[in-house]
Amino acid sequence: MPKITVSDKKLTFNNIFYVDSIKGSDTNDGSLSSPFATVNYAVSKCATTGDAVFAKAGTHDVTRIAGTYDSGGLWDDNKAISFIGEKGKTIFLCDGRKHNGRDTHCIMFKNEGTRAYQIIFDFHTGNRTINYETSICYGGGASVRGEVHNCVIKYNTNVAPSLMYGNSTSSTIKFVNCVFDVQKNFTSSYSGIGSTTLENCITNYTFYAEGTRINVYNQCSFDSKYHISNYNEVNLGVGVYSGIYRWVVNKYLFKSKLRGYSFEDMERNLDFILTSDTSPSPFSVSSSGVYGVAYPAWNAFDRDIKTSWLAPNGSTTNQWITLNFGEKVNIDLVSIQGISSAITSAYVITANPKNLRIQGSNDNASWKELHYATSLTWTKEEIKTFSFENNEKFQYIRVFIESNNGAPYIGVSEIKFGFKGLKSYKTPTFSQSNFSDYGMTLIPPMNRVVFKDNHILQDTFSENIDGLWTTKLDRKPLSISFN
Incomplete structure (x- = not known):
């Protein structure tokens, strides 16, 4: 079976x-050597489930002109299709200026198995202005379904955008690590919207307070390639350059024997959602104690900012929460989110940690300190990210909170773990275009000893869609040399 x-x-x-x-x-x-010309024709050739459409770099007009209410953009014909683009280079034009129907929309997925990856949606609504006429998503007279990952939705009309015209309470659409490039603040979706989810998404204006929002950021600034300039996109895990389908970001370029070698900073968030202290396997969580039944330890790993782990009332020092990964993993990145304002208490803000230690262990008994943070202050639902050097693997990671900011208990809303490593690329030729696409002349020191375990360039061709030679690193090399 073909893979990509x-x-x-x-x-x-x-x-x-x-x-x-x-x-x-x-x-x-x-086929790869004999491609179609249009995405819409490729959709017509797809089976009901299990097929993919890979759109090469360039602009693809996916505008669908159908009825009065369901013309517009990318249509899946109620098939479970994966639409895949070249990151930062594949544009899907959804042009409402090409028809006179009442509505025009951008993403029109009816099948819950439909996915879109690494696409820039160029959406024009024409002269329409009402939320149900110009919503980003619509299901063509049925429920909106599917997911959109690491895509840009460029809303090229000076009206307030809305997410969905669902026309059905069973509609559900999920955006993960997406960028919404709009010209005004979002307005509400039309009645009967069903469920919308924004996870690790950003916009340059403000999202409307609806649906499920997990780790979203408003008022973001970004450049022409959608790098965020006023937040650390990698540490926060937001935007198209984060997540498992992230766009490549290369940091260094070397030259050896007419070949270019480039390194990419790699963020690997250990994404999981706990539904109890022991589920899903092999993850499990424990803590120094719990305040009542409403604030169990697993609430800190359920990806819901409205729930929290709280230590027992009166325990204001030396409280801890530990995650057992079930195997040894490398961690050098921890994000902690303060308690949500949804908790109605006078101590919403001050319940958050002041001094804390991040520790690792392989026996859940002896602990190595990885990071120590002091004098922390918080605002409602604020996320703090702690990065540190760590080349060891640990099965248990503990957040040990020494003190808080004056409340009668200690607690946090969410904790996320990650690893920031490196990936290497070898471009086929050291050309000007490869230099521009895959690296910059930021050359680190190369005068230190290279151990055998640090030799990272491989001799076989990878399945990377960029056509590069590539290998992942499990740890950060101190240096690299060429023979």
Whole structure:
């Protein structure tokens, strides 16, 4: 079965249909060497489930002109299709200026198995202004379904955008690590919207307070390539350069024997959602104690900012919460979110930690200190990220809170763990275009000893969609040399 690698994730399909808007033809067979010309034709060739459409770099007009209410953008024909683009280079044009129907929309997925990865949606609403006429999502007279990962939704009309015209309470759409480039603050979705989820998403204006919002940021500034300039996108895990389907970011470029070598900073968030202290396996969580039955330890890992772990009332010092990964992992990044304002208490803000230690262990008894943070102050629902050097693997990671800011208990809303490492790329030729695409001339010291375990360049071709030679590193090398 054909496979394709999207960032770190290897996806397997029954068929992959390739689309090239410049060199392709809809009379071709849709293979890599004989691509189709249009995405819409590729959709027509997909089976009900299990197929993918890979759109090569360039602009693809996916505008669908159907009825009065359901014309607009990318349509899945109620098939479970994966739409995949080249990160930062594949544009889907959804142009409402091309028809006179009442409504125009951008993403029109009816099948819950439909996914979109690494696409820039260029959405024009024409002269329409009402939320149900110009919503980003609509299901074509049925429920809106599916997920959108590491995509940009560029809303090219000077009206307030809305997320969904669901027309059904069973509608559900999920955006993960997406960027919403809009021209005004969001307005509410139309009645009967069902469920919308924004996870690790950002916008340059303000999202409307609806649906489920997990780790979202408003008023973000970003450059032409959608790098966030007023937040640390990697540490926060937000935007298109974070998550498992993130866009590549290369940091260094070396030259050796007419080949270029480039390194990418890699953020690997250990994403999981706990539903109890012992589920899902092999994860388990324990703590020094719990305040009542409403604030169990697993609440700190349920990805819901409205729930929290609280230590027992009166325990204001030396409280801890420990996650057992079930295996040894490398951690050098911890994000902690303060208690949500949804907890109605006079101590909402001051219940958060003041001094804390991040510790690792392999026997849940002897602990090595990885990071010590002091004199912390918080605002409601604030996220603090702690980065530190660590090349060891630990099965248990503990957040040990020495003191808080004056409340009768200690607690946190959410904790996330991650590892920031490196990935290497070897470009086929050391050309000007490869230099521009894959690296910058930020050359680190190269005069230290390189141990055998640190030799990271491989000799076989990878399945990376960029056509690069690549290998992942489990730890950070101190240096690199060329023979």
